[in-house]
Amino acid sequence: MSGREPADRFTMGLLRACADAVVIGAGTLRASPRHHWTPQHVHPSAASDFAELRRRRGRAADPELVVVTARGALPADHPALQAGALVITTDTVAAHLRSSLPANCTILAAGQGPALSMREVLDAVHNRGHRVLLTEGGPYLVGQFIAGGLLDELFLTTAPVLAGRTDATRPGLIAGQEFLPGLRHPASLASVRRHASYLFLRYQFHRSITDASDILP
Template identity: 35%
Template sequence: MRRLFPHSAPSLPAPDTASPVAVPDSVDREWTLEELADAYGYPEADDPVRAGRTGWLRANMVSSMDGAAHHEGRSQPLSSDADMRIFGVLRGLADAVVVGAETVRQEGYRPARAREAFAARRAAAGQGPAPAIVVVTAGLGLDFSLPLFAAPLVPTLVLTGAGAPADRVREARAAGVEVLFAGEGLGVDPERVAPTLAERGHTRLLTEGGPKLLGQFAAAGALDEMCLSLAPVVAVGDAPRVMNGPAVAVPERFALVSVLEEAGFLFTRYRRS
């Protein structure tokens, strides 16, 4: 892996010393998980970029060269070993992973697991052993007997609207699942997700889509950061784009933060400008 942007100058030893030369990020090499975690760290609460925001919502998606968000319903065919390492790091840094119900069903979501590589970092940040999975759903058409709900290391949350089917809400709660309301109608209001989760202490948020949920976040102005992996493959077909939501009156501009590359994959990071 190498950094394409921003450029980093090599660190050289002082003359006449035996100190080793630090390898610049632009040299292709395998990055450690610690290096990746430093590169993808969340902005601190007092960072000016977070002014006026109760939390920080970043997205992580992979796309083919022709803009497909998945192939035959799953993102795995577009992924790579490096993409999965970054996927794991982003989860290791997050308080909670926000995901749509359809993605939970299609991708066969399981509970997030604790990873020793991130244990000390999470403890220092006051985080639990693993991020909570937060499922966004309008109809609660979920199987609450699955391990994601029945046997998580950290309790899975269901996020819906106050107008959700009352019988399904009761069924979820009877199964021991905590249901939170972030909207007055049938579904969730995207701009209320971060404040609702912040009340539970979850301010470092990661969403993994799907495209419909991510499009709703973006259209509502609730998305703070986009981590987009561009795969060097062509999928064609009729798969949706990584964002598939309501139109916006004026396209919103994001600023490029960094670009990493490995084996032809580009790992980009953008922030709301």
């Protein structure tokens, strides 16, 4: 959407540089066959600054990539898997992935399935010692994090680009969940930054509101 706007890429890189791990769904991995979820990949010219930030904060050289999958249909030749990743899946699929993914990937089983609980996914990531987690989606994963009250903050870039839509093949920010009218996930705007015609918005989430008397008109 941002057309590789450098300020947007820098923001993505900075968020990755602050994270212990980047959590994505398998759909996002499959949709980006050459991507690395590292700070320097998304904004190479700031690579040395990102590395210095991580060093000063006592973090590993790169955040660990965490891929969530139920079916286990992952492209083993994906460069991000070749580089080593943590894959969280169901008890039954884990054994298959241990034999089909690169040896430097770690496969964790986090439930019987068919779908995993996002709380159990996060517990598995926390048990690995990771504390600051960044999710870059996609829409199905983000929807489940919000539905479970598991998302603390949302960093949203508003680009001066109108996309339109003729069908549902390009999902929005959230897919697979319908919150309104019954359930609101209120958020506060914590900061706004502007670069040219781009807005960089940071929201903080509060508890979900299910009581009708709490719902604003």
